[in-house]
Amino acid sequence: MGRRACRALALVGTTGGVLAASPAAAGSWSMQAAIDGYLAVTDNVFSAPSEPVVEGGGSAEADGYAQLRPGLVYSYAAPRMVHELAAGLEANAYFTHRDGWGLSGRVGWRAFFQASAQTEVETGVGASYGSLSALTARAPAGTGEVQLLPGGSVQLTTLDATEAVRHTVSEELTLSHGGRAQLVDTQPDPVGDAPAQPGTRGAEARATLGLERTWRATGLGAEAGVGYASLRSDPGTGPITQDQLELRATARLRRDLSRDWSGAIYGGAATLVSADAGGDYLLRPVAGAELTYTDLWGSASLSARRTVAPNLFIAQNTVSDAVVLSAQLPLPQLSRDRRQPEVALAGSVGYERSALLDLATDDITTSFDLLSADVAVAWQVQPGLSLALRYQLAYQQAREGSDTMGLAALDFTRNTVLLAFAAQFPERPAGEIPRRTGRVDRRDVTPVGDEPGARR
Numbered sequence: 001m002g003r004r005a006c007r008a009l010a011l012v013g014t015t016g017g018v019l020a021a022s023p024a025a026a027g028s029w030s031m032q033a034a035i036d037g038y039l040a041v042t043d044n045v046f047s048a049p050s051e052p053v054v055e056g057g058g059s060a061e062a063d064g065y066a067q068l069r070p071g072l073v074y075s076y077a078a079p080r081m082v083h084e085l086a087a088g089l090e091a092n093a094y095f096t097h098r099d100g101w102g103l104s105g106r107v108g109w110r111a112f113f114q115a116s117a118q119t120e121v122e123t124g125v126g127a128s129y130g131s132l133s134a135l136t137a138r139a140p141a142g143t144g145e146v147q148l149l150p151g152g153s154v155q156l157t158t159l160d161a162t163e164a165v166r167h168t169v170s171e172e173l174t175l176s177h178g179g180r181a182q183l184v185d186t187q188p189d190p191v192g193d194a195p196a197q198p199g200t201r202g203a204e205a206r207a208t209l210g211l212e213r214t215w216r217a218t219g220l221g222a223e224a225g226v227g228y229a230s231l232r233s234d235p236g237t238g239p240i241t242q243d244q245l246e247l248r249a250t251a252r253l254r255r256d257l258s259r260d261w262s263g264a265i266y267g268g269a270a271t272l273v274s275a276d277a278g279g280d281y282l283l284r285p286v287a288g289a290e291l292t293y294t295d296l297w298g299s300a301s302l303s304a305r306r307t308v309a310p311n312l313f314i315a316q317n318t319v320s321d322a323v324v325l326s327a328q329l330p331l332p333q334l335s336r337d338r339r340q341p342e343v344a345l346a347g348s349v350g351y352e353r354s355a356l357l358d359l360a361t362d363d364i365t366t367s368f369d370l371l372s373a374d375v376a377v378a379w380q381v382q383p384g385l386s387l388a389l390r391y392q393l394a395y396q397q398a399r400e401g402s403d404t405m406g407l408a409a410l411d412f413t414r415n416t417v418l419l420a421f422a423a424q425f426p427e428r429p430a431g432e433i434p435r436r437t438g439r440v441d442r443r444d445v446t447p448v449g450d451e452p453g454a455r456r
Contacts (some may be wrong), residue, residue: 027078030430077431104130202312347375384427
């Protein structure tokens with residue numbers, strides 16, 4: 001644990017110094033102390049296979065564990081910009097697997113600018129180090145994310161940087177540009193009888209350019225993107241490397257169906273081209289559709305998609321078909337004031353069939369069935385303090401007859417019950433990164449700057 005703690009503290013230390021030393025310029029600023037965490041019990045603490053992969057290997061083990069995540073968030077808001085700088089630690093303690101105790105860290109900066117009356121810019125960078133076994137509990141309930149992840153006990157390091165530019169050419173025409181760079185490194189970290197996973201490293205950089213024409217309630221656009229990815233893994237039989245170029249193009253139709261309902265469909269193609277001398281490539285269609293409901297308090301969405309992209313967590317190319325339903329709904333009948341609900345129900349269920357692609361042969365080598373579900377009842381005890389009782393199901397299983405390429409340890413089932421809490425003071429930051437989501441009429445856009453909770 002000593003080396004983990006040193007790495008986590010080094011990750012957070014520099015950012016913490018910047019937070020403490022940041023002066024207040026013209027505008028509104030706040031320093032927010034935040035802490036969240038949970039107590040949990042699970043039937044598969046390190047996402048191990050239900051049955052040992054090899055003779056004498058580890059299998060699923062039940063355990064209880066606790067996580068505590070203290071942090072600081074510095075926010076600065078001006079009429080045309082918002083900055084958010086955050087640093088935090090994450091401590092994990094297991095009831096019986098004492099050798100799995102660990103300390104990890106995360107830092108990040110996000111910013112939003114109105115560069116001109118026609119141009120908006122959003123950017124950010126982040127880094128984290130920690131245990132993958134606790135990753136699924138970090139996302140709030142109701143997000144509905146489904147993704148093929150390594151099993152076993154793995155130490156995860158991530159670096160990422162993003163930027164997005166939106167320029168209004170005219171009242172009807174919008175030009176957009178986006179960029180993303182990401183590094184995901186996993187290293188085996190066996191705890192108890194948990195099976196060791198192969199180390200992987202996936203890195204990707206991509207850029208996109210889009211153009212959209214909008215009418216009163218309809219938007220029609222097109223987007224093209226180019227990227228480069230480097231995938232490295234070592235399953236024990238020798239290192240496997242793959243460097244590749246990514247090309248993709250899609251067309252998208254958005255429609256506001258009513259004041260609360262909106263939808264979108266898109267379709268196109270993605271091409272992955274090997275950077276090796278052979279120049280192997282594959283060309284596959286991509287498509288998706290989404291239906292969204294949003295009102296003053298609650299929201300719900302149903303989406304279906306086919307994607308072709310590298311999975312940086314396992315350093316493999318994948319083609320995935322997924323359906324996800326998610327919802328966040330208030331329960332005013334359980335609140336003291338029905339006009340301001342304090343209790344809410346959030347949940348999601350998602351199914352995905354994720355197949356691993358061999359770029360040299362354009363064949364599917366292994367396919368997995370994934371199921372992710374969670375439900376939570378959240379209670380806003382008072383401004384700045386909330387509690388939640390939550391259940392999670394994570395299921396991954398290689399389909400019968402698949403060549404698992406030594407990835408049988410990815411098969412697991414995990415049931416978890418969590419009692420979570422979150423607190424922050426002051427309850428509201430000086431500024432928050434505004435939402436830029438999917439409605440054509442931009443009813444869901446939030447203002448920039450002058451948010452409540454500012455300290456001057």
